[in-house]
Amino acid sequence: MTLENLLTNKSFGGWHKQYRHPSQSLNCDMRFAIFLPPQASEKSPVPVLYWLSGLTCTDENFMQKAGAHRIAAELGIAIVAPDTSPRGDDVPDDADRSYDFGLGAGFYLNATQSPWNTHYHMYDYVVSELPALIEKTFPVTKQRFISGHSMGGHGALTIGLKNPDLYSSITAFSPICNPTQTPWGQKAFQHYLGDNRESWKDYDACELLKKDKASQAILIDQGLSDDFLEKELKPERLAAAAQENSTNLTLRQHEGYDHSYYFIASFIEDHLCFHNKHRG
Amino acid sequence: MTLENLLTNKSFGGWHKQYRHPSQSLNCDMRFAIFLPPQASEKSPVPVLYWLSGLTCTDENFMQKAGAHRIAAELGIAIVAPDTSPRGDDVPDDADRSYDFGLGAGFYLNATQSPWNTHYHMYDYVVSELPALIEKTFPVTKQRFISGHSMGGHGALTIGLKNPDLYSSITAFSPICNPTQTPWGQKAFQHYLGDNRESWKDYDACELLKKDKASQAILIDQGLSDDFLEKELKPERLAAAAQENSTNLTLRQHEGYDHSYYFIASFIEDHLCFHNKHRG
Numbered sequence A, B: 001m002t003l004e005n006l007l008t009n010k011s012f013g014g015w016h017k018q019y020r021h022p023s024q025s026l027n028c029d030m031r032f033a034i035f036l037p038p039q040a041s042e043k044s045p046v047p048v049l050y051w052l053s054g055l056t057c058t059d060e061n062f063m064q065k066a067g068a069h070r071i072a073a074e075l076g077i078a079i080v081a082p083d084t085s086p087r088g089d090d091v092p093d094d095a096d097r098s099y100d101f102g103l104g105a106g107f108y109l110n111a112t113q114s115p116w117n118t119h120y121h122m123y124d125y126v127v128s129e130l131p132a133l134i135e136k137t138f139p140v141t142k143q144r145f146i147s148g149h150s151m152g153g154h155g156a157l158t159i160g161l162k163n164p165d166l167y168s169s170i171t172a173f174s175p176i177c178n179p180t181q182t183p184w185g186q187k188a189f190q191h192y193l194g195d196n197r198e199s200w201k202d203y204d205a206c207e208l209l210k211k212d213k214a215s216q217a218i219l220i221d222q223g224l225s226d227d228f229l230e231k232e233l234k235p236e237r238l239a240a241a242a243q244e245n246s247t248n249l250t251l252r253q254h255e256g257y258d259h260s261y262y263f264i265a266s267f268i269e270d271h272l273c274f275h276n277k278h279r280g
Helices: A060-065 A069-075 A122-137 A151-162 A183-193 A197-203 A205-211 A229-233 A235-244 A261-277 B060-065 B069-075 B122-137 B151-162 B183-193 B197-203 B205-211 B229-233 B235-244 B261-277
Strands: A004-011 A014-023 A028-036 A046-052 A078-082 A140-148 A167-173 A218-223 A249-254 B004-011 B014-023 B028-036 B046-052 B078-082 B140-148 B167-173 B218-223 B249-254
Touching (some): A004 B261, A014 A069, A028 A060, A046 A122, A046 A151, A060 A078, A060 A261, A060 B060, A069 A078, A069 A261, A122 A140, A140 A151, A140 A261, A151 A167, A151 A197, A151 A218, A183 A197, A197 A205, A205 A235, A218 A229, A261 B004, B014 B069, B014 B122, B028 B122, B046 B261, B060 B261, B069 B078, B069 B261, B167 B261, B183 B229, B235 B249
Parallel strands (some): A046 A140, B046 B078, B046 B140, B167 B218, B218 B249
Antiparallel strands (some): A004 A014, A014 A028, B004 B014
């Protein structure tokens, strides 16, 4: 396994690094970024927050715009940001090159339909392949937290809920909570997973929470001036499912905030502190 | 005078806003961004930090990447980020479209040479036209601080030094300190200002400081792993000139940090606090 270091920047006494590596799950080269806080060393490994980004993003958006390094450096938490889909000339894209499906829109699932099932296995990549590589390579513990934004909030919720033994706590900003019932999700699931709508439920946070109470604590922040709130996100449905089975879910709604990274930056400190409370 | 609001985002309880307006100094439409902290109101106007960006940047880079809103919101300081050059189809660019001259590289001076002198008057825009517009439009006081990065550090230093009554304090990240003697500066000054090298000195922080002791306090941060340090920046020459005439200049040098926004984000809090100490 080759791991190519593309970029290294000192940041808040720690290090931001960008890497490229061949991915077996995705059958292509992938890029990811890691922030290593100053505390991280072989003698004192640190837990890892996996951050899953939204539609059109790469590993770069969160690292550059969220302002998360400051508090991660203070708390001693590493952050890993994968890309949002497989990449490369061989990877099929939406015929219309739309932003909400295909490249940049992997939806953190394992596609079952041709031609998507050759590359689009972001679920396996995020849950298994990438953490194995991270834990082998960097001074980190096996403790994982998970968070994300929009499509990545959907990824954080579904991956966290399905793997309670792997993720200590879950947070999300403006997540797609009920994708089987909303346009972005339906378009993507139709292509990646096909006609059997029962199979879609395995990647829907509302459906997963209706089936089983979450064993982890969950924090969700949602801006009330978010243009996508009403049509695509549906956090109130997730909060209702959580209340139904006494899942420990906090949904905070913020007047005036939109879907942008300015919203994420405004509250990322709370998310890192929330995860830090659940550190082993 | 029309002022078109292009973007509004709530951020840390305040507001990030992007505007377009016709500029008389620059003879074209210009875009700028402003962060208004939650404290700013007609009854309690706040001082303004003018942030000047580096080569290739626009009004967006600092607002998105510096993580400055958090501390500006805490201290009650507005931030204004202009673009780095005149813009538009009519504005002449470098024939080679290089990154270090022409569009995105106005060097915060008033060009005297054709064809540049029709539009390239960033000095007048930043010192006079933009602040007049800001002070007329937003709930701010007439107190100004100035800061910037690289070419914008050069802008902050030269504009601040030449206008001690207008700017209470000056800071810079990785500034071009002696552009009459270094390649980026020489290339730009040759085109914008012509052959008379005496006229260049009016836009060189080292030359200005040799001529007159600064009346304001100055803080400069410089990364020691900055690829441009040796060839283009020369902060040690500015520190020597300051020592010579007892100017209150602090040059901090940081092991491992480079020329990127990760460096700026790591220390921007110190700069805002430095300016805040000089608030009236």
